[in-house]
Amino acid sequence: MVKHSATDTLLAAPGENRVALRGMDWVAYCQMRSLLNERSRARLTYDRGTLEITMPSEAHEFYARLIERFIIILVVELGMRVKTLGSTTLDREDLDRGAEPDNGYYIQNQPLVAGRAIDLAVDPPPDLVVEVDINHTDIDKNALYAAMGVPEFWRFNGRVWHIYELQDGEYGECDRSPTFPMIFKDDLYQFLITCQADEVEAEINFRTWLRTKINEL
Template identity: 60%
Template sequence: MVTVPLELNTEQIRGEKRVVFNHLSWLSYRQILQALGENNRAHLFYDRGTLEITMPLEEHEFYRELIGLFIRILVVELGLKIKSMGSTTLAREDLERGAEPDNAYYIQNQAKVLGKRINLTEDPPPDLVVEVDITHTDINKLELYARLGVPELWRFNGEIWRIYRLEKGVYQEEEFSPTFPLVPKTKLYEFLATAKEDEVRAEKNLRAWVVSQLAKNNGSSELTL
């Protein structure tokens, strides 16, 4: 019988509670996923024997919802298409890796997966994945999502927004999102700061800003400095 060590992250709890299991087989990981079901609030991350179960708390969910709204506004105002995946399990048995991100989106590849139930052995990975990690995570998510082939990853720790673009299997940090090159990082910070006081005003301000930038750029979504 295999003994699985259990580690509880005891740092001051803000955005998430985390529990880590080590030396866990892929089969055990899949059995836990099945037992929890699709509607559970926990997010599971598996990386070659290590399973981290994350339970989002209020601060985490606040930022997750608002970043999702931020992306939705950009997609609508820029006239793009989108398939939202939420925290759908992204798993590859051949890689022994699995993830349940805060949000995942097909934008560039939306047409390829429209109306389909995603299977990563046949379908492309999401074009954009968002992770909010207020507290420390024991899973190397840059390596995890790079191995899953996700082209663009956003990470937010409650203070800093980092944008990563996959280049030859390795993430490179970028100042602008490859998906939304019109939008500088300052706009997300401004959006979140305003939303803490008034979410409706934050949404209206962002929509107005995107419309004004498109008018200035003659409809182009590229940033004009």
């Protein structure tokens, strides 16, 4: 598998449109969420009085969906289990925080939540959350997901993939995923670059490369 760095050319396109509303309490946030989720594709993130409304762009959705495919390929080929949440709302009224991430997954804790709806009042948070933020966000998402206790958090800004692992209540950046330690950052970059030309070929090549790597272990 040919390696590429974060400086290689990725899809050049506008990022998300965002609007931040301040001074909103939890009730107002819930009302706004109910209203917008019924009428738009908007994603909401709420952090102790600040509500950010995001309208995803083409580039945002391109990367978010392909990163999800990347994760599912890894899970399948490595013989793991997964419960996929997508952008399911993760509300924690006790923390005065709520979010609709691009992707969320139960992997290590999949057996605890398989086959039923999630209730964060009693269930653990997702094992892995992914956010694509091409444009600036007013929400400190690292602090938000750390407060929720999400063990692993991926952020991608259209160029650079950041991997964070929760350590003593705060995120520390890693050079590889704790969930998929055999995968390096350049592996995702190569996958995304190849997807720009042909997503099917990119998936076939990645699966072939990954199976070879697994067999070498």
